[in-house]
Amino acid sequence: MxxxxxxxxxxxxxxxxxxxxxxxxxSFAIPADIAAFPSALIAEAVGQLAAWAAMxxxxxxxxxxxxxxxxxxxxxxxxxxxxxxxxADLFACDDDxxxxxxxxxxxxxxxxxxxxxxxxxxxxxxxDDPHVLRERLALLRDGGAKPGRFRGIAPLPFDVTDRVPGxxxxxxxxxxxxxxxxxxxxxxxxxxxxxxxxxxxIRLALDVARxxxxxxxxxPHPVKMTHVKMRSFIxxxxxxxxxxxxxxxxxGTLKAMLSATTGERTVASARLWLAADAANxxxxxxxxxxxxx
Amino acid sequence: xxxxxxxxxxxxAVFPKVAETMADALGCDxxxxxxxxxxxxxxxxxxxxxxxMVFRLERAFKIKIPRGKIIENARGDLTEAEFEQNGxxxxxxxxxxxxxxxxxxxxxxxxxxxxxxxxxxxxxxxFCKLVxxxxxxxxxx
Numbered sequence: 539m540x541x542x543x544x545x546x547x548x549x550x551x552x553x554x555x556x557x558x559x560x561x562x563x564x565s566f567a568i569p570a571d572i573a574a575f576p577s578a579l580i581a582e583a584v585g586q587l588a589a590w591a592a593m594x595x596x597x598x599x600x601x602x603x604x605x606x607x608x609x610x611x612x613x614x615x616x617x618x619x620x621x622x623x624x625x626a627d628l629f630a631c632d633d634d635x636x637x638x639x640x641x642x643x644x645x646x647x648x649x650x651x652x653x654x655x656x657x658x659x660x661x662x663x664x665x666d667d668p669h670v671l672r673e674r675l676a677l678l679r680d681g682g683a684k685p686g687r688f689r690g691i692a693p694l695p696f697d698v699t700d701r702v703p704g705x706x707x708x709x710x711x712x713x714x715x716x717x718x719x720x721x722x723x724x725x726x727x728x729x730x731x732x733x734x735x736x737x738x739x740i741r742l743a744l745d746v747a748r749x750x751x752x753x754x755x756x757x758p759h760p761v762k763m764t765h766v767k768m769r770s771f772i773x774x775x776x777x778x779x780x781x782x783x784x785x786x787x788x789x790g791t792l793k794a795m796l797s798a799t800t801g802e803r804t805v806a807s808a809r810l811w812l813a814a815d816a817a818n819x820x821x822x823x824x825x826x827x828x829x830x831x
Numbered sequence: 832x833x834x835x836x837x838x839x840x841x842x843x844a845v846f847p848k849v850a851e852t853m854a855d856a857l858g859c860d861x862x863x864x865x866x867x868x869x870x871x872x873x874x875x876x877x878x879x880x881x882x883x884m885v886f887r888l889e890r891a892f893k894i895k896i897p898r899g900k901i902i903e904n905a906r907g908d909l910t911e912a913e914f915e916q917n918g919x920x921x922x923x924x925x926x927x928x929x930x931x932x933x934x935x936x937x938x939x940x941x942x943x944x945x946x947x948x949x950x951x952x953x954x955x956x957x958f959c960k961l962v963x964x965x966x967x968x969x970x971x972x
Contacts, residue, residue, distance in 0.1 A: 604879065606882070630886070632898065634898040637886055654886070654890075656882060656883065656886055658879060765858060767879060767880075769877050770877075807858060
């Protein structure tokens with residue numbers, strides 16, 4: 539056990555309503571002194587709240603690992619100092635899988651919605667100590683954990699190997715051999731978080747979209763992501779070939795087909811829709827807050 | 832084997848919606864979903880895809896499909912021990928499986944067959960039958 543457990547990749551620090559296998563409400567205070575909190579981590583926070591309600595429902599025999607998200611809607615962004623109000627509503631939960639909807643709000647304003655998410659359940663003891671998890675859940679429900687332990691994660695670097703401006707991009711992502719988040723995700727078996735992969739893929743898609751002539755210099759931002767599917771575990775030191783193929787939709791949005799492959803095998807895939815607001819011209823590496831979203 | 836019989840007409844009645852649901856889950860064209868294609872060998876489906884398809888079919892048809900239902904149906908009135916021994920399907924089990932998965936060509940049933948390899952036999956028709964049986968067992972409210 540290291541000091542990174544429940545710190546380096548844990549995004550629920552208080553649970554205020556809890557009905558195992560049914561629903562949970564909780565919160566996460568984003569530390570004010572970190573650099574950024576990407577949208578993919580907001581989705582992770584919602585998923586983690588659902589995971590607590592699912593694990594408790596099956597007496598910590600299993601935990602959801604890897605995932606499938608039918609649709610994620612991005613309504614706004616979160617930043618350092620914000621408090622995420624998290625909601626997870628489970629509509630199926632057994633030893634095989636958990637299925638849920640969820641959302642995150644900031645000061646009553648919805649910033650993200652997750653629709654029809656699915657997590658296959660795997661033996662919890664392969665990944666973490668079930669007793670430690672039970673104790674953690676008791677703490678989260680009994681007043682909450684001490685906030686501020688998350689120290690931020692620097693955007694993962696990638697090497698662009700091919701680029702057709704405004705249309706497509708290929709890049710290599712070298713998953714780190716070691717990182718604090720691996721100690722938390724998970725202590726007994728490090729798994730590269732799907733949401734960190736998604737964050738990298740969103741950044742790549744935004745990078746390609748900036749060269750789309752019809753945007754005329756406006757900054758694109760994610761609107762929704764569909765068909766997110768993790769097909770296998772991604773482990774430390776693994777090298778992934780990432781692909782983005784961008785097309786313009788008839789409604790003016792941009793659709794990005796995202797892929798992550800290793801050798802011949804697709805390990806993850808998703809579709810991302812981007813839009814741009816003319817008034818929103820600030821340059822940023824991440825999604826940009828737009829009040830009307 | 833007290834299985835609810837399913838006719839070819841009933842299978843074809845649900846097939847278009849099943850095919851559309853599967854294509855969306857697998858990210859392929861609906862034209863690729865032929866009734867008898869092996870989902871794993873022909874369409875590269877993996878275990879997460881099966882989970883995805885079952886949940887999507889539940890939503891699309893407003894039915895409930897318990898996880899592991901295909902193998903449970905195939906096993907019929909056999910006990911688990913009669914159906915498999917140490918992860919290998921018994922001869923009796925194989926006979927039940929052949930009957931339940933009657934749409935699958937005989938040469939695709941390997942001997943010995945591991946329980947873990949049974950999903951390799953599944954085709955869109957397998958899922959159509961699952962949907963029809965679920966509809967008959969518990970008609971949508």
